Amino acid sequence: MFEIITPLFLSLIVGGVFVGIVFGAIPGMTATMAVAVSLPLTYSLGLENGLALLLGLYVGGISGGLVPAILLGIPGTPSSITTTFDGVPMAQRGEGEAALRIGIVSSLVGGLISLLILWLFAPTLADFAIRFSYVEKFLIIFFALSVMAALSSDMLLGIFSGVLGVFVSLVGVYDISDGGNGELRLVPPGTEYWLDGGFALLPVLIGLFGLAAILEEAERGVPSAASSDEIAIGKSSSFSFSVFRGQTLNLIRSSGIGTFVGILPGVGGSAASIISYTNAKTFSKHPERFGKGEPAGIMASEAGNNGLTGGALVPLLSLGIPGDSTTALLIGAFTLQGIQVGPLFIGNNPTTWNAMIFAMLIANLVMFAMMYFAIRYFALVVTVPKHILFPVILMMCVIGAYTINYGIMFDVWTLLIFGVFGWLAVKLRLEIAPFIIGFILGPSAEVYFVKSLESFGTLSIFFTKSWIAVVLWILIAGSIAGSIAMSRKKAGQVADPS
Numbered sequence: 001m002f003e004i005i006t007p008l009f010l011s012l013i014v015g016g017v018f019v020g021i022v023f024g025a026i027p028g029m030t031a032t033m034a035v036a037v038s039l040p041l042t043y044s045l046g047l048e049n050g051l052a053l054l055l056g057l058y059v060g061g062i063s064g065g066l067v068p069a070i071l072l073g074i075p076g077t078p079s080s081i082t083t084t085f086d087g088v089p090m091a092q093r094g095e096g097e098a099a100l101r102i103g104i105v106s107s108l109v110g111g112l113i114s115l116l117i118l119w120l121f122a123p124t125l126a127d128f129a130i131r132f133s134y135v136e137k138f139l140i141i142f143f144a145l146s147v148m149a150a151l152s153s154d155m156l157l158g159i160f161s162g163v164l165g166v167f168v169s170l171v172g173v174y175d176i177s178d179g180g181n182g183e184l185r186l187v188p189p190g191t192e193y194w195l196d197g198g199f200a201l202l203p204v205l206i207g208l209f210g211l212a213a214i215l216e217e218a219e220r221g222v223p224s225a226a227s228s229d230e231i232a233i234g235k236s237s238s239f240s241f242s243v244f245r246g247q248t249l250n251l252i253r254s255s256g257i258g259t260f261v262g263i264l265p266g267v268g269g270s271a272a273s274i275i276s277y278t279n280a281k282t283f284s285k286h287p288e289r290f291g292k293g294e295p296a297g298i299m300a301s302e303a304g305n306n307g308l309t310g311g312a313l314v315p316l317l318s319l320g321i322p323g324d325s326t327t328a329l330l331i332g333a334f335t336l337q338g339i340q341v342g343p344l345f346i347g348n349n350p351t352t353w354n355a356m357i358f359a360m361l362i363a364n365l366v367m368f369a370m371m372y373f374a375i376r377y378f379a380l381v382v383t384v385p386k387h388i389l390f391p392v393i394l395m396m397c398v399i400g401a402y403t404i405n406y407g408i409m410f411d412v413w414t415l416l417i418f419g420v421f422g423w424l425a426v427k428l429r430l431e432i433a434p435f436i437i438g439f440i441l442g443p444s445a446e447v448y449f450v451k452s453l454e455s456f457g458t459l460s461i462f463f464t465k466s467w468i469a470v471v472l473w474i475l476i477a478g479s480i481a482g483s484i485a486m487s488r489k490k491a492g493q494v495a496d497p498s
Contacts, residue, residue, distance in 0.1 A: 004355045005362075009052050012045070013359055016056020017366045023057070024064025025381040026389070027074045029213070031061020035329045036209040037393055039202060039336075040400035047337040048355040054333055055356065058326055059111060059363040062306055063371060066103040068382050070298075071096055079305035082277040082297070089293030097375065098239040102295050103302040104371045105244065106251060110303035111364035113255035114262065114310025118317075119357055122346065126318035129343035134455065135462055138448035139472040141441045144265040144321045146479045148434040155483045161431040165438025170446065172198030194410040201440070202332045203401040203414040208436060209325065210397045211419025214390050216426060243295050250280050250296055251303050258304035262311020262323045265437055276304025310360065317345055317353070321441065325433050328440055336404070 016038075023034035034057045042050025065076030070087030083103060090099035132140065145162045171186045172195055187195045244251075254276035261272040280300030281290045290297045312323025313330075320342035322328035334341050339349065346353045371378060401415040402408070425432055452461060462469065 004048055004351060005358060009049055009355070009359075010362065012049055012053040013056040013362050014366050016053040017060035017363050017370060020057040020060020020062075021064035021067075021367070021371060021378055022060075022381050024061040024076045025067040025378055026384065026386070027068050027072070027076055027382070029389070029393075030065070030077045030209075031058055032209045032326045032329065033213050033393070034058075034061045035326055036206045037396045037400060039206065039329060039332050040404050042333045043336045043404070047333070047339065047352055050333050050337070051330070051352070051356055052359045054330060055359045056363045056366070059306075059309055059360065059367050060370075061326075062309055063104070063107045063111075063302075063367050064378070064381075065305075066100065066107070066298075066302055067375075067379055070099045070103065071379060072382060077305075079273050079308065080301070082273045082301040083305075085277070085291050085301075086294045086297035089291070090295075090298075093293060095293070098243075099295075099298055100375050100379070101239045101372060102243060102298045104368060104375065105241075106254075106299040106302035107306040107371075108364055108368040109251045110255040110258055110306030111309055111360070111367070113252065113303075114259040114307040115357070115360045115364065116310075117256075117259050118310035118313050118360070122314050122318045123353075125314065126343045126346045129319055130347075132343065132468070133466075134448045134451040136466065136468050136472065138445055138452060139462065139469055139476070140319060141321065141445045141448070143472050143476050143479070144315070144319075144441065145434070145438060146476045147264050148431075148437060154429065154431075155480075157429055158431045158434050161425075162434035162438040164430075165435040165440075166442035166445065168199065169439045169442030170198075171195055199414050199418075200405060200408075200411050201335055202404045203411040204418045204439065205329050205332055205436065206397050206401055207415040207418030208422040208432060209329065210393065211415060212422025212425075212432075214394055214397075215419060215423040217386065217390065219423075244299070247296055247299055250283075250299055253283075254280060254300040254303035255307040258307025259311035261304075262308035263314045265315055265321050265323055272308045273301045273305040276300045276307075306364075313356070313360075316341055317356075318343060320345075320444070322437055325436060328433075328436050331440055 019038070020031055020034050023029045024031055035054050038053060038057055042053060045053065062077060062079060065080035066083050066087070068074045068076045069080040069083040070091050073084050073088045075081045075084060087099045087103065090096065129140075145159075145166075148158060148162055167186070172184065174183055174185055184192060184196070257276045257279060258272040261275060277290075277297060277300045280296055281287045284290065284294075284296060286294070308324065312327045315321040315323050316327045316330065320340070322331060331341060339345070339352075397415060397419075398412055401411045405411055422432060425435070453459070455461075463473065
């Protein structure tokens with residue numbers, strides 16, 4: 001088991017965490033972008049070493065977002081939004097370093113608790129999912145898409161985004177082995193040569209999460225970097241571990257909420273941190289302190305968003321359904337190595353499973369050590385000019401897209417097409433997470449649907465196949481009903497602001 005922990009394996013984790021923290025600490029450059037631009041590097045590293053790099057980037061990127069959130073009031077990642085609520089007031093009082101260290105310790109707790117839940121529940125869920133027929137497999141994907149739509153900012157736009165992703169995934173030849181007729185579908189005239197196999201997954205991912213972010217920042221004018229005077233973090237003596245006294249329940253509850261939100265497909269870290277923060281404030285003896293520099297608020301936010309890291313891997317490794325946009329990118333790493341994630345993955349690839357557990361554990365410990373003892377230096381990352389960083393990242397995106405499939409120029413055009421689409425999607429209020437997960441799951445959903453009809457010959461089988469199917473339909477109906485209720489509640493609040 002321990003033979004997988006080689007010097008290269010450890011070096012990639014450390015390097016990944018370091019780069020991830022840098023990406024997370026620079027506003028506009030998220031953990032997802034870090035994983036996207038580094039994805040092509042994993043091809044030559046092999047699966048275990050490649051995952052070590054990507055998981056280090058994931059953990060470091062999520063944690064690094066607290067740096068600008070506290071020092072500048074600008075979330076480094078979407079999951080750090082609520083960290084600004086109490087982090088900024090503490091920094092304004094000269095307690096910036098104390099706030100950062102509180103967030104770092106809370107990040108470690110959230111990451112370790114979510115990892116424990118991943119280790120305990122993913123194999124059990126996978127063993128259960130092995131018994132699923134084509135009918136249950138189709139319904140679990142349907143449920144995943146309904147959950148994403150239900151928890152989107154707008155249910156109809158969430159549904160549309162997910163369906164659009166499925167639609168785009170069907171471009172190309174309908175393979176005979178999948179129950180098709182071998183004909184091209186949804187291919188514009190003149191593009192048959194390039195779109196025979198549809199859009200390649202990895203250039204699509206890099207475009208949506210790498211190029212689109214650069215275009216969005218460029219549209220804003222690429223603001224100048226913060227000066228060293230703007231990031232004064234106070235005296236190191238202001239922090240003490242005694243601040244965590246009486247906060248054990250808050251940390252465990254927030255970590256659990258973050259992990260649970262991570263298990264729900266496509267929800268994202270911002271929801272995890274917001275729900276954790278809201279619960280901490282609700283159950284606090286002093287809710288009036290929240291938003292004014294309350295350490296418990298930072299604890300809840302950071303434990304919640306780091307709890308997402310392990311939770312999002314649970315559905316990925318047990319069901320083949322990514323929990324968030326970053327774990328969707330991890331599917332690209334498996335694809336490069338010719339491995340399919342799903343119920344059989346853990347049982348058939350025990351070495352890779354152990355490598356991922358060790359990588360997550362080591363990454364969380366390395367993240368804590370780096371940020372806790374060198375936070376003053378990482379804080380200077382926000383002063384790096386973006387006009388230097390963005391051209392380098394753009395070059396990495398283009399080179400990565402071009403080399404993934406051994407030098408196909410159309411993959412660069414795919415990068416550009418989906419980069420522009422991702423930039424426009426924000427303006428059109430489309431949801432990127434439902435789109436990309438729909439894109440990934442669309443081909444599987446089609447295969448399971450067609451195979452179910454081939455095997456049983458009637459649509460009624462989707463309702464009567466087993467008790468599992470009945471339970472899944474109840475969950476689907478519940479997620480949609482809950483979304484409608486929340487939408488009506490929001491509409492009522494808008495109509496009656498008093």
